[in-house]
Amino acid sequence: MEKKRSIRLGIVGLGAMGSEMLDVAGRHPEFEVVLAADPSAQAVERARVAHPQVPCTQDAEELLDHDGLDAVYIASPPATHAGFAVRAMKAGKAVFAEKPLAVDLAEGEEMAAVATATGAVNALNFVMSDRSAALAVGRALRDGEVGTVLGVDMRFGFPQWPREFQQDARWVAGRAQGGFLREVASHYLFLTDRLLGPLSPVHTHVAYGVAGENAASGLFLAGDVPVRLSGQVAAAPETYEWTLHGTERSYRINDWGDLWLGDHSGWTRVELDSPRGSEETRLTEFARAVRGEGSTLADFAAGLRVQQLVEHFHREIR
Template sequence: MRSRTDRPDPLRLGIVALGAMGVEMLTAAASHPEYTVVRASDIDPAAIDRVRTAHPAVTFTTDAQEIIQSPDVDAVYIATPPMFHADLAIAAMGAGKAVFCEKPLAISLADGRRMVRAASERGAVGAVNFALSDRDAVLEVERGLTAGEVGEVCGIDIRLSFPRWPREFQAGAAWLAGRDQGGFVREVLSHFVYLTDRLLGPLDPVDVGIDTPFADPRASEVAARGFLRAGKVPVHVSAFSGVAGPELYEWILWGTRRSYLLRNWGELLVSDGGGWQPVTLVGPRGSEATRLSLFADVVRGENPRCLADFETALRVQTVVEAFHHADVGTADLVGPVTRISAAAS
């Protein structure tokens, strides 16, 4: 592998949408040695005004197509609401750009398949930004699995709780509160589906479903439960929003010799049969900056394992949408129901 000191000129990056993630990626890329942010867009001029002063070298626009079609852009980062991902990504790949997209890949499974097909047909780079891709805690669990320290994997538990949804930092993203493209299953559970898929293989939803508020079935879910399998390994999901309790993110891998608890995105604990003990982690924690480095590797012909391609993200999307649809093979509509179960089909 080439050292980063031997890299060619920085990649010229265009950013589409300047919400919470768009601004975070803009900040990370602006100080990243492998990137020059040349253009950024948002349909809301106020969003542009909030960042323009801090980034005087960036050309801002309200038209995403100016970024996609610009000859001075090598790669496009897409941070729009997910229903717009497919058309923007396919247009960008058609214009010869590499694409780094926020998760979920899409809402419609047909759109997700279109994205995978377009990347394959054009030989384009397409990657998706899952926060756990290169987290140090994840790499340590991966190492333990590879070394055989876990023994036989007995199961996975995924537990999520939210006193408030959308979360406070997402208050400006109204779409997250709706069922058509929002909710914590798509926004948060998708990260842990990706993690399980990566470490144990593709997941099969056996019996999954959501509850939405009876008063407003168009609102995002207030509960999700699921039984899935990764091969022979059982995977259980239990998640709630609007509850009196702490915000919680837990992913537990149960093994016959060693078990791991990943809590709140970066805290890793281990048990060899007794109580949970904290794990001291070394190396970079993993961040938007490190994932930008991985994306640059992909654009320049390398293939890091710690970054999801569109095919991986489509597997994750299919599992996530199973919580919303009884038949994930054909259903691309999101209807106003209060409870759905894949086991009912």
Template sequence: MGTEVLRVAAGHPEFTVVRVFDVDPAAEDRVRAAHPTVAFAREVADVVAAPDVDAVYFATPPAFHAEQVVAAITAGKAVFCEKPLAVDLADGRRMVDAAARHGVAAAVNFALSDRDGVLEVERRLPEVGEVRGVDIRLHFPRWPRQFQSHATWLARGEQGGFVREVLSHFVYLTDRLLGPLTPVDVGVDRPRDDPGASEVAARGFLRAGDVPVHVSAFSGIAAPELYEWVLWGSERSYLLRNWGDLLVSDGGEWTPVALSGPRGSEATRLSHFAAAIAGRHPRELADFPSALRVQEVVESFLA
């Protein structure tokens, strides 16, 4: 994600990338040739203290977030952070408190915050009737996924796993549309031969107010990769599949919903972040308090 957002930000009309730092020097080596005009800092302090820096994007592994993000906020910089907000709940609360105390723009990069299918469901909520429930289903033939294979920390339970990395997006979506989630019965399974590894299964029963929410997720299974979020309504139900495909049912077969406008991407979320820096508060951008609520739910699965 750091590499992708760097690429997008370098070509974005509202941003100029002036400093890059990574806790892993090899990560810098992978992007240095593509960004020859960008200075590579030796310490994160060189970024957050730089007078020509107005905002900092964080894509370090989540155990590093709190210290680095709070330093940037204290220096008066706006912050755009990858999810999860943090691993330790005390760290997440410290980040939220720092952003509120210093009054800077602080946002989290949830991919579904401005996805066109999500915005369409949000517009159509009055047509759903009574909301009867939500289902979240995730399948991963392998974890970490192929494009993440160099990020070895994702395979370990200390700060990785698909509950933090992927389920968090759908917890955010449910929280946004239906309100905060309360875990009722949640948990994960880890490999018997490596209990320190990331989870291989997650199951959960939660409530958003009175609405039941079910989670079923597996990795390392002989099945296609799958991401499904279903909103069950008494009049209409909606299925968001594989991040961008939206389908609707009024009791019959699922039928595709035609979507218009931008799909939602790192580029559009950076535009929303620029608006937040300018003092506006776009709904299409996740804030720190909502990310903390997501973190609290996610960590309840892993506790």
């Protein structure tokens, strides 16, 4: 059998996520990292030490102009996503980007439109696209185990923002590009959109403190199903909780992937025997998309729907 040629990948942005994806792609059998870029000399030097075989540059333009790339992974700050992604897609490259799609709605719309017009492979790194817990809830819905869906609640709490691993990314705290709505809630809004269909905002509110968002609440509708969101930065444990309420069974996903089954007697932890889902599995899904084999990843159209919901919270300050 003929061996598949490696997908030649460029990585833009070498912060927390870009560095992790560089590690994953560097050992992934379907990818060859051809070039990595970040404007920070310190970030480039860290990458060179960790991956001496990967050429690095501080010039993203050099990477985007590189003729030897099949695909680009974008992990730079959200305000730069559109410029990098549109240029890459118009050059015939596949694009895998971190969420959010963008922070400016016009730029998000452009990204989705260019993806459609060029036919370029496009994907966003929403972790719930292949989390085993999320897939299990999807199967339960399709099999009718939930009964009638009565509602969805998502609840988030953070003792500090940005979180410890994001302290070096100053933009994560600011109103312009950061906040837990874009960084965290977007994953769960995507999951709800995927399972129940597009959401319509009814009411959203966000309050700001010195370090950006410190409280948010929202009500959306998926058809006639209410979807409620609340989150805050407060003196309390870190919390990630998404709950689907049904007439027969309810399901809860805690801490990014722990699944609980609820019925009239209470909640029971569900032991899952399938892979949890990771940067590696989603990179494999991206390889499938590049090779035209289909993929579970979110595309830019789904990313735009999520962006519209998130930015509805921020519309009052525009």
